[in-house]
Amino acid sequence: MKKKEVKRKLFSVLLTLCMTAGLIGCGQKQTGTEQTAGDPEPAAQQVQESPETSTQPEEGKAETGERPTLRIMAAENPPGYDLPTRINENDTVLWLEDQLGIDLEFELVPADVMAERITLAITSNDLPDIFYFFNGSVNKISASDRVKYGKAGLLLPIEDMLEESFPNLYAYVTEEEPDMLPKLYEADGHIYGTPYIQTLAHMSHPTKLWTNRMFLDALEMDMPETLDEYEAYLKGVIENDVNGNGDPNDEIGLMGIANDTTWYKFFMNAFVPTVNRTFAADLYIDNETDQVLCAQVQDGYREGLRWIHSLWEQGLVYEGSLTLTMDQAKTVYMSEDPAIGSLGFYAPFLLDQTCTAPTYALLEGQVPLSNDGQPAINMLVGDEPQVGRACGVITSACKDVEAAARFLDFHYTREGNNILTAGPDYEEEYVAAEPGELNAVGKQAYWRDYKVTQDDLWTSNHALPNFQIRFQPEDLYFAGVRDESAPATVLQDVTEILKKYESQEYSSISPSVSVSEENLTAVGDIQTQITSYNTQWETDFIVGNKSLDDDWDEYTDGLYGLGLQTVIDAYQEGYEVFLSNAG
Template sequence: MSMKKRVYSSGVAVLVCGSLLLGACSSDKAGQKGASDANVSAPGALPITKEKVTITVTVPSSPTVLSWEYGKNELTTWLEDQTNVHIKWNFYPAADAKTKLNLELSSGGDMGDLIMGNFSLDNSALATYGSQGIIRPIEDLVEKHGVNIKKMYSEYPNTKQATSAPDGHIYGIPQVGVCYNCDRAMRFWVNKSFLKALNMSVPTTTDELYQYLKAVKEKDPNGNGKKDEIPMTGSKTSWFAKIDQFIMNAFTYQDPNGLYVKDDKVIAAFTTPEWRDGIRYLNKLSKEGLIDPTGFTNDESQLKQIVELNNGNNVGAVPSGGPHAFAANDATRLNYEIVPPLKGPKGFQTAYFNEFGVVGNYQFVIPANGKHADVVMKLIDFMYSQESFLRSRYGVPGVNWEVPKGTTAANGGEAKFKLIGKDLWQEPQNTHWQGANSTWPPFGSDSREKLPDGKFDLEKVLFDAAKLYDKYAGKVSVPKFFFEPKAATRFNELKTEINKKLEASIADFIVGNQDIEKDWDKFQSELKAMGLDEYMSIMQKEYDAKWKGSKK
C-alpha cells in the first residue's frame, strides 16, 4: 500500500452512525496510549498510521456474516487497506451481548481497544460508566480527529445535544438514522379490494373508518360467501402495529410512550380527556366486533399469517409502519393503501413525528483499558465517510451497487444509487458486517432507484406514505433525555412500571375488561400511586435545563 497521504470525503453515504467510546480516566494519557502522534496521520488523511497498528474490536456476532477476517470479508479487507489498521476480532454471542458487555464493564474486564455494534447501551449506562471512569470522555478526540463526526454534529445538532451527559462530557456518538419515513411511521392501511367491493373510499374521519370496518364485517367483501373477514387487527410487537396508536392521533398527540410536549410542558396524554375520548371510540369498535381480539397479542409472524388468509383478502385494516411488516407476499402488500391521518369527532387531526429519530443507538465504545485511542477515533471517523457507509450497507461498488445516471429515485428525486442483484442485507455473506459499524447516511434509502411499475417498491410506498403524513405532523416529540446516573435509575424504574400498567389498561379499556366511565378515576389514582408525578417531574426538570424553547 502506498503511504502517500490522501484525504477522504465525508459525503457519499454514511448511514447509521454510532460511536460509544470508552477510555481512561485521564483523557490526555488515554489519547497517547498506544500509537504515537508521529505515527498518526493528519485529520482526514489516509492511511491512518504510517506503520501498521493492530487493534482489538469487541463486537456481537452475526449469523449472516460468514467471515469477518481480512482477505475473506470485503469490508474488512477494504478498510484495512485504506487505513493501515489491522483488526483482531473479539466476538460476544449476539443473544446475550448486552448482558455480557455490562458484566465486563462492571468488572473491569478486557474488551480490547474498541467496542463496536449495537449492544443497546443507553444514556443511563453511559452516564453510569462515564461517571465511574470506566468509559472515556471522547470530546477531545472528536475535536482532534473527527472530521466527519463534526460535520454530522453541524448538520444534525440534536445528535450532539441528546448525547451530551449531565457532567458536560460526550461518552459516545449515536447511530444517525437518516430515514424520512421511519420518523413518521405511526401509520394505517386499508384493503383496496375491500374498498372496491364495498364501493367505498379511503376513510378520512373516525366516523368513515367506523362505517368501513362495519361494512367489512357485515357485507362479505372478499366474496367467498362467508362473513369471515376481520375488520381490523394488529400486533403487540410489530412496527407501530398496536391497535390504539394510529387511531389515537384523531384525538390527541402522543408518542409510543403516551407522552408529548406542548408549550414547553411534558404531558402524559393518558391523563387527558382527549385520550379518554379516543379510548371510548376504540371501545365502541371492540364492542361491535370490529377489532380482532388477537390484535393485542399477535407477534409479527402471527399478524402476517392472519393477513394472508383467504389469499390475502382476509383483513380490512391494519395499523403498521408498512405493508412489508404485516403481509408476507408482495401481491398482498400491493393490495393495501395508506390511510391519511384521520380527523376526529372534534376536528383534531395529527400525525406522529419523531423529531429525534435521527439520534439512534450508540454503536462504538473505547474501553478505558484499551490502547490506541487516537487511531480508534480516526478509524471511527473514517467509517462516517460516504464511501465507507455505502460499502458497509450495500457492499462493493460496481458489484453490489452503482450510481445510476439520470434515473428517478423512490422519493421522486434523482436516484443516487442502484442495487445490482439482490440486496445482501440479512443474507449470509462476506461483503459487510451487517450493520455492526452503521454510521451516518448522507441520504436515505428512498434515494435508491425506483423499481419498475407494477412491482412492490417498499421504499416508494413508505416515502409516499410519510410525505402524506408530513402535512399533519406536529412538532411535539419528547426529547431523548440524558439524566445523571441516580435520576436515570429512578426514571427507568418508573417508566417500566408505568408503561406496563398503561399497556395493560389500554387493552382492558378497549375490550371492556375495565369501564372507561366507571374505572377512569381509579386508573388515574393507580398511576399516581405508582409515581406518575415523580416520573413527569424528572422529565420536566431535564427538559427545562436542556431543551426549553427548542420547539419554537
C-alpha cells in the first residue's frame, strides 16, 4: 500500500512537471521580431500564421506559386447576404486576380466588431496586408490611431509613392479634383491609405428638410423662402383640414426625431452657420478671418432657439420630435396616417412600397430660409467633395507593396468602379443611355435601365455591389437616366435645390480637419460632455423649461466651463495644419 502511495505521489509530481514544461514550451514559440503599437522600431515584415490561416491557394483556385498573395481584412457589407461566405469565389474577385496577377484572400468582418478585430490584429502582430473599408463609417482606425500606428511603423505611408504607384488616384486628386489632395493628409503630414470619395452635393449639405407640396398647393402658397413664410405655412397646416379627410386634428406641422437635431438646426442657418446633426459643439469656419467659431455661443443661436421655441409654443411642432426613435416615427406614419406638413429627418421608410402615408412623392426639398432680409446660409460639411481618409490601408505586414498598390489603385477609375459594382461584363448588365438622355443632376446619363437588380448581383456572387471602397463622383452615383414620370428621390431633389439656390456658403470643421494626437483624447472627452449638456439645455430652451433671456449666460458659461475653448483651439490648430498642407 505504501509503495502504491509513493508511486501515486511520484506520478502526480511528474504530471505537474509535464504541465509546467508544456506551458513553458508553448511560451517559447517565437516567430521572429515582434512589434506592438508604441514601439519605436519599424515592424517585422514576417506575418505570423497559424496552420489554418496559411496563404496557400485554396481548393478551386489555380496553383499560383509565383503570384503574390494579399490578405485583406474588410468590413462586411451588405450584412446578411451570403456573399461573405463565398467572397473568394466571387466572379469579380477571380477576374481581378487574373487581371492584376495577385491572389486575393478576403477576410470579412462584421462592421461592429471591426474595432476589436483591428486591435487584436495589431496587438498580436497578426496584421493583414490591407485593411479595407468601404466608407468612413466602418473605418474603425481613427485619425489618431492612424498617426499612432504610423509612427510605430505598422501602417505604410504612401504620399511619396502616390504618383508612381497609384497613378489613377493621383490623376484624380490632382487633375480632376485638385482640392482633394490636401484632404488625404493626416495631422502628422502623412497619407496612410487611399480614400473613399463621394463628390455628391447632398452629402456636403447634411441638413435637409422636406415640405409637403400637396399642402402648399391646398393652402395656395409657394415654397417658403423666409422664416415668416414658413411659420405661416405651418399655421395653415395646423388650422386647416389640409388633407381634406374631415378630421381637423390629424395634422402635424413639423416632425422630427430624437437625437437628430436636423429638424431645428436647419432653421438655425437663418441666424448662424449650423450643421451638426447631434448635440455636440457645432463648429464652423468664419469666411473672412479663417477662425474656427462655435455656433452655440453666438447670439444668432439664441435667436434661432427663440424662434423654434415660439413654434413649439404655438403647437406647430410635433410633440414627439424630441423623443421619437426612427422605428417609432415609422409606426406613427404607418398606423396613424397623419398629415405631415414638414419632415425634419431623412426617413427611408417613406420609400417603402407598403407605406401608405405621405411619401417623398409629395414631399419637396425645403430651400434654406432667410431671415430679416439676410441671404440664407447654406452650410457645408467641409466643402465638396466628400473624402474619407485611409479606407485602403497597407500595413507593414505586406510583403508586396507594389501589388497592394495596384489592387487599391484599380478602384479609382470609372471603369474600375463599374467592374467592381456590376462585374467584369458590366456593359451587358445595363441598357446604355442615348446621347442627350440626362441623369438626375442634368448631366449625360450612362444607363437607361438595369437588366439585373442589386439583389441579383448580391445573390449571384457575380460582383461586389457596395462592398468595395467607394469611388463615387457625381456622374457615377447618378448614372441612370432620370425617370421624369417617377417621383424624385429625396437625394435628387435636394441636389437640384442646393445647386440652383443662391445663398452664402460656410464650411463646417469636419471631416477634412483633424485634431492632433495630443489633443484628441481631451477633445473627445469634452465633446462627450458637451453632448450630454446640450441634450438637456437645448431641449429645455425649446420646450420653455429654461428662459433664453435669464438662463442664457449660465448656459454659455457652462459650455466654456466644460472646455469648449479647448475644443475650439484644438480645431483651430488642426485647421491651420490643413491649410498648410493645402499650400
